[in-house]
Amino acid sequence: MQPVSRSASQPELTALFASVQQHFQEVIVPLWQGPGWNAELALPYEALDAEHSPLPPQRYRAMACARQLYVFSSLIGQVPAAEERSAQLFSSLQRHFHDAEHGGWFYSIDALGAPLDQRKDLYTHAFILFACAHYWDKVREPSVGHLLDTALEVIAQRFATGDGLYEACLERDWTSLQTGPLQNPLMHLAEAFLATLAARQDDAVQSMLVTLCTAMQQRFIDPHQGVLMEKPLGAVDNWYEPGHQFEWYFLLESSPLLRGSQLHGSLERAFAFTEQSGVDPHSGAVKAMLDLNGKARDATQRIWAQAEYLRALTLRPDAEAAVQRQLLALQQNFLHAGGWHECRDEQGQVSREDMPSTTPYHLATCYRGLADYLG
Structure with a gap:
């Protein structure tokens, strides 16, 4: 039975x-x-009030864009226009937040779309990796796969501290802010590594994930x-x-x-x-x-x-x-x-x-x- x-x-x-x-x-x-x-900006407002009006925009965060990319990519085939919205969010992630000079992605832009907080934080980069892994798993478009690879490379080369952990935040030009590792961005990095492994076989990512969890046990x-x-x-x-x-x-x-x-x-x-x-x-x-x-x-x-x-x-x-x-x-x-x-x-x-x-x-x-x- x-x-x-x-x-x-x-x-x-x-x-x-x-x-x-x-x-x-x-x-x-x-x-x-x-x-x-x-x-106009092809981005979600940061928040709505109880009457569904946008709160006056002060900023737009790359992390918020990435989270919505995850939501809409997960709804492809279930909700009308989810694929179109996912494509818009993916494009906006690069257009508004990518740092063409130093690499990586800015934390936020202002209400008019100009770079605001230009620091590079692990929380943001983890969510970009997470969202792109899910989106790539749905659409298998080369541009999405390329951004996925780029995010992994940035995280490994810029944020890693050599002991299995990663800096929480760095300056725009990747110089140190002495923040050290913090639990929350590391958890979302683990989540992003898992999403990557669910979308493709990747021995390097698997090794980074296991090493990260070993270091979390020792340090946290x-x-x-x-x-x-x-x-x-x-x-x-x-x-x-x-x-x-x-x-x-x-x-x-x-x-x-x-x-x-x-x-x-x-x-x-x-x-x-x-x-x-x-x-x-x-x-x-x-x-x-x-x-x-x-x-x-x-x-x-x-x-x-x-x-x-x-x-x-x-x-x-x-x-x-x-x-x-x-x-x-x-x-x-x-x-x-x-x-x-x-x-x-x-x-x-x-x-x-x-x-x-x-x-x-x-x-x-x-x-x-x-x-x-x-x-």
Whole structure:
């Protein structure tokens, strides 16, 4: 007998997920096809207000462009004009943000399209690599493959520090800013390496990924609680974020290459502690920042952390009830007829009315994980 799929054995969860997916495709995506799109610059506005009007533009970030490229490339064949929008975003990434003099990509441009923050940060470059890997996997166009190769080369030659880790930020001309490595850009670099390996065989990228995870275990895992810190061990004023613990857990657990690594073992062992200290047992709300004792430094509830916890739960054993509970909490507490609530405060009150262009990426990756879970 064929095993029964989860979608057949869990009809309530399947119906709930269908409703959430419909909301994404019929409410959230059109926001960025219509009012959230600056047709003159061919870029998404940074954020929309609750009435779907763009916030007065101060800047446009390359990272936001790349995240939307991921979202629309993932929707090719599912949403009308997704392929056209992906091509526009890919073109804008090069036209607006590429540094023709020094290589790499600027962090941001101003409201008129002139370079603004011209530093080179790893977070931006990781998302460019991530988006291009997904886009190339869909369209297999030589220009996309070339940019993918260029991004990899820039990251390896400019950001790498020779110990498996990478500088978080450099000057425009690649001179040092003494930032050192930071957890969040390194996590998204690991995510980008995984996306590259999903799109093609690449021994060099595989080696860089394994070496990165080995270095993360050595430099970022607290030896007592086993959680992954935001700054290297020994740094002043360090903390950890449950949302990032869950995000790392999903990346490691879902990868046959990384599952069973030391870093995976650490995140596996720390999962229960992170849940107990970082997730409200009644509402399912994920706290933003904790100290090493599990005390909240910031109890803000952010939609991206909710999405990452939900996605991580899809890979936990016997988590069917928890997955359904968290998906319902996401729908009831953060999604609404006009879009979504970005943040709630410690008391659960909506604390941020705007909707950033970067958030649909988190929802898209979460829903992809749910789709895989339901089979």
